[in-house]
Amino acid sequence: MVAKKKAVKTAKTECKKTDAYPFIRKAALLGIGIAAITKEKAESLAKDLIKKGDLNKDEGKKLVTELMTKSKKSKKEFETTVNKQISVMIKKANVASKKEIKVxxxxxxxxxxxxxxxTKKK
Structure with a gap:
């Protein structure tokens, strides 16, 4: 009987951890500044959440992987946006490009x- 109660309690705890994962993941993605996250920060966040019991180890690993993937993607998107904006500003300012200068x-x-x-012919 005691073992059964313990198993039910463990199952409820695991269920709560799994239910919390999507919310924690979204909060982490929004709250950390995803483009600037380092692997160390992501691992630290996951470690803290595991200690608190909000995530299990597998979910922590998954969170770190997902944060790093999204961080790389966000960084590339940010760089692309900045480069496009710089190009637009340069064109508006009538500044010659390197290619135009070379020509x-x-x-x-x-x-x-x-x-x-x-001159030599004369």
């Missing part, structure tokens, strides 16, 4: 060579 430098070299040729 102009090549044209100047050709013109200088042509002038040199013409």
């Amino acid at each position: 102009l430098e090549d044209k100047i070299k050709k013109l200088e060579a042509e002038i040199k040729k013409q």
Whole structure:
């Protein structure tokens, strides 16, 4: 009878841990600043949640993996957005790109060579 009560209590505890996982995961994703999370921070968060009994070890590992995956994705998306915005601002400011400058430098070299040729002929 005591073993049965203990098994039921353990099952309820495990069920609560599993039910809490989606909520904890969402809160962690929102609250940590997902693009800036390091693996150490993610592991520390998971370790704290495991200690509190909010997650089991497997859920903790899953949380760390998911946080790192989302962190990398968010970082790439952020970089893409920033690069696009910088390009738009440069175009609006009429600033020449490296490629455009290189084309102009090549044209100047050709013109200088042509002038040199013409000067030598005289």
